[in-house]
Amino acid sequence: MGDSLTGMFTGIDSDAVQKEMDSVDASQMMIPGLDEALAFDQLLRYVEDPRFDVIIFDTAPTGHTLRFLSLPEVLETWMSRILRYYRMTGGIRMMLFGGKKQDAMKDELEKFQRRVAHVRRVLSDPELASFTLVTIPEQMAVSETERAALALDEYGITVNGVIVNRLTPDFDHPFLSARRKTEQSYLANLKELFGGLPVAELALAESDVHGLASLEAIASQLHGELPELPEGMEAAEVSQGIPISIKRGLSIVDDGSKLIVKIHLPAAIKEELDLRSEDENIIISVNGREAVIPVGRKIIVKDANAKFENDILRLEVENLN
Numbered sequence: 447m448g449d450s451l452t453g454m455f456t457g458i459d460s461d462a463v464q465k466e467m468d469s470v471d472a473s474q475m476m477i478p479g480l481d482e483a484l485a486f487d488q489l490l491r492y493v494e495d496p497r498f499d500v501i502i503f504d505t506a507p508t509g510h511t512l513r514f515l516s517l518p519e520v521l522e523t524w525m526s527r528i529l530r531y532y533r534m535t536g537g538i539r540m541m542l543f544g545g546k547k548q549d550a551m552k553d554e555l556e557k558f559q560r561r562v563a564h565v566r567r568v569l570s571d572p573e574l575a576s577f578t579l580v581t582i583p584e585q586m587a588v589s590e591t592e593r594a595a596l597a598l599d600e601y602g603i604t605v606n607g608v609i610v611n612r613l614t615p616d617f618d619h620p621f622l623s624a625r626r627k628t629e630q631s632y633l634a635n636l637k638e639l640f641g642g643l644p645v646a647e648l649a650l651a652e653s654d655v656h657g658l659a660s661l662e663a664i665a666s667q668l669h670g671e672l673p674e675l676p677e678g679m680e681a682a683e684v685s686q687g688i689p690i691s692i693k694r695g696l697s698i699v700d701d702g703s704k705l706i707v708k709i710h711l712p713a714a715i716k717e718e719l720d721l722r723s724e725d726e727n728i729i730i731s732v733n734g735r736e737a738v739i740p741v742g743r744k745i746i747v748k749d750a751n752a753k754f755e756n757d758i759l760r761l762e763v764e765n766l767n
């Protein structure tokens with residue numbers, strides 16, 4: 447029996463496999479931070495979907511957020527180890543799953559690794575992503591905000607400003623005046639810590655903020671009135687306070703003679719894109735994950751004049767009529 451099994455696994459470097467197995471314990475084969483990894487995968491879905499112009503990710507408290515933002519590096523290390531085992535145990539998998547299934551498994555692992563690398567490129571590009579810190583005027587919160595800013599800098603993530611929430615209003619009352627004086631000292635510390643970055647202030651409200659109308663009022667306080675967005679794909683500054691830049695994710699123009707579709711694919715790599723058409727839809731795939739884009743009429747992608755430049759995929763199709 448021993449000889450026959452050895453024959454089955456011909457081509458496997460058993461010494462190399464054993465050496466690799468000895469270098470790691472079982473915990474390193476588990477998916478790191480499974481709950482954060484699932485949330486990260488959901489974020490990936492939005493990042494790779496051009497139908498969204500902006501993604502606002504309301505993160506958890508500092509400790510959870512920093513763990514979440516470290517996932518690209520953690521997952522990349524984990525995926526590299528898994529793929530290394532995969533390559534070293536090809537004969538075993540061939541016996542258990544067959545050639546087609548093992549190739550499909552390897553393909554999915556590599557796609558996920560590329561997705562993780564993609565979102566890391568997005569998060570670390572100041573033209574594409576930024577982080578707004580939100581704090582309250584208390585000593586512990588200010589210290590935690592400083593620590594978060596330092597950690598974000600290590601991850602290569604740009605901080606675009608700080609929001610100080612729940613500031614005591616300026617009322618003529620001894621207790622409230624004393625409280626406000628203390629808070630103003632913390633506010634001054636924050637402004638000194640963050641140098642030239644904008645520090646926005648929000649007063650303590652008389653009730654919780656719920657609903658779209660309340661959120662729009664807060665947005666108006668923080669950013670001013672929303673300007674008209676350009677019809678094209680150029681970036682537009684949309685805040686008079688904390689800097690926020692928006693670029694349309696999708697532009698579809700049909701002038702009767704031709705259809706021009708522009709798709710913003712931030713930090714994408716041409717070789718990781720796939721494009722096809724189905725009836726009146728363009729289906730774009732980034733690392734195997736598809737987004738369906740209705741264009742209003744039948745289109746044949748293979749007949750289109752396509753160009754990918756500066757993160758913009760441009761398709762021009764002559765009218766079929």
